[in-house]
Ligand SMILES: O=C(O)CCC(=O)c1ccccc1C(=O)O
């Protein structure tokens with residue numbers, strides 16, 4: 540493989556509804572779609588899953604654009620590589636910037652799979668032909684609205700409901716949800732909003748039979764999570780603390796959590812994702828695929844990844860229509876009874892709709908040798 544041309548499309552897409560987490564509210568998604576062309580003409584697609592502001596993670600879209608333009612694209616263009624795994628080592632001298640790295644990695648994997656005439660799922664070793672998915676629901680001031688949303692998503696068949704929490708909107712919210720829905724598979728995500736001073740509050744979630752609590756403590760922390768897990772029964776799932784294979788290894792070693800939310804962007808690409816996957820398989824740590832409010836390109840990659848065996852819990856890859864009036868891929872991602880079919884066609888298995896792509900592009904630049 541030799542990538543000879545890369546085009547970055549900076550996108551601006553308005554979601555149907557605002558999405559609120561403990562770190563803020565987002566409705567206008569600003570991110571990058573990366574299109575890479577091989578010397579043989581094969582085109583691969585990746586999504587850089589940054590947001591306009593560095594609230595979930597330190598990267599943000601304009602910074603990722605510069606990182607890609609100044610460092611990662613020049614390193615990639617014209618380079619002979621025999622396998623996309625090689626990109627991880629190529630990018631390794633540059634610290635972090637994982638979301639930017641993962642965008643090129645994703646496009647390279649799409650090209651690789653297309654050149655072999657196999658699906659991306661097959662290229663990474665996935666075997667599931669269909670995957671179970673859940674849905675993530677943002678913080679709502681209006682509890683009626685929250686309950687209505689949960690009812691709707693449950694009726695649509697989603698396999699688990701994830702609700703965002705923050706201090707002051709936690710135990711009471713969960714208590715009320717459980718009064719209406721005593722049996723649904725339910726979990727919460729705190730997006731780093733608590734500290735060890737909140738152990739008493741977090742303990743109060745124990746009676747509600749939650750599948751897990753996602754990232755209760757600081758982003759990057761492993762030590763305090765291990766301490767917290769000793770005090771609460773609800774299993775801890777790590778999101779913002781896992782940026783590398785070493786993070787995952789250390790988290791498992793010291794018991795920082797019992798479950799891992801995998802986001803390919805956050806670990807810098809599919810190659811590291813596969814290593815973490817092998818580790819979790821070995822250690823019997825359940826995984827699931829997280830989401831970053833992706834467009835169809837990122838969603839397609841998430842579906843392929845979820846076909847791997849250690850992804851035993853439903854992830855956040857909801858239908859395109861959950862967030863978008865129109866998605867940029869054909870067909871859109873459809874969910875029926877909480878199930879998504881894993882495409883068998885080559886690469887990501889969805890076509891990018893150039894017309895829709897152009898409609899939401901606010902900046903576009905092509906880089907060649
Ligand atoms: O539906 C999705 O794509 C996942 C929504 C979500 O929970 C989320 C969205 C943006 C940033 C972080 C997170 C998260 O998983 O913490």
Ligand SMILES: [Mg+2]
Pocket residue numbers: 728730753754778779800829
């Ligand atoms: Mg999360």
